[in-house]
Amino acid sequence: MKNKIFVVEDDPNIRDIVTAYLKKEGYEVTTVDNAEEAWQMTRDSQPDMWILDIMLPGMDGYELCKKIRQESEVPIIIISAKDDEVDKIIGLELGSDDYLTKPFSPRELVARVKRIFKRVDVSLNSVTKINNELQLGELIIDTVDRRVFWGTKEVEVTAKEFDMLIIFIKNQNRAFAREELLALIWGDDYFGSDRAIDDLIKRLRKKLDKLPIETVWGYGYRMRSEIEESQ
CATH class of the missing domain: 3.40.50.2300 (Response regulator)
Incomplete structure (x- = not known):
């Protein structure tokens, strides 16, 4: 098609x-x-x-x-x-x-x-799990339909936000430099500043406020493998 x-x-x-x-x-x-x-x-x-x-x-x-x-x-x-x-x-x-x-x-x-x-x-096609889903606590990512859920509630994300979630959930506890995230998400020919990564992180934290994304000061970001459950 x-x-x-x-x-x-x-x-x-x-x-x-x-x-x-x-x-x-x-x-x-x-x-x-x-x-x-x-x-x-x-x-x-x-x-x-x-x-x-x-x-x-x-x-x-x-x-x-x-x-x-x-x-x-x-x-x-x-x-x-x-x-x-x-x-x-x-x-x-x-x-x-x-x-x-x-x-x-x-x-x-x-x-x-x-x-x-x-x-x-x-x-x-890069990630395959049972039922094509990745899960961390209440975070569920459907890698085929590119949909994100927190528990039973669907969370609307952009293509770049989705790509960043995939990177983090596949590499829990690993620290990524901003420049590395830029290359992984936008490609090696990216033309702008690393503010784009900070903006992506800010938007993800707003949409998924319990997501355990940590700032690695002077370097970049990581996502812990432990996630806070909803009360």
Whole structure:
């Protein structure tokens, strides 16, 4: 089955070039020139990946990224003429998986799309347990459907938050440097600062407040094997 990609870009030249390169690689591509219409489209169809421009008429790409993350963990690549580090950090903190600055090579975009899809596939198949679940106390991770539960309550997490949970639960009590977590989660070509890791940890602690993730000062983080049970 072809992976379906939604491309949201108001520049027709960039939109056509991106579409041509993605279709050549066998992807199913749907294009739209504004965020409002793109968001409405999700009522009828859900993509396997979003490619978003930031500077769009009406709702901008950041707002659309935020809305997508509130509903889904589908991968998001931001493409933008904004090349300041703060803009990239904002995009990552809103939950995007990658940020590509214009002008960019269409081949580089395709390579990043392939890398993200490959990473998602590996994450889906890298861990096998009874019933395809990992469990630590009341934390239950369904590695096939990529769902997270605390007891009987499902907890919504993004793709990056899920990947970090998998790393921690497979390596309990091991300390990870921030740089190592960046490489494991984003890949070796990550362009931003390690603030992205701190932000992921902050979000996980907010969603799973009893999760035993410890700060290793001046180094990174670890997750203990003992977990506090609910009262």
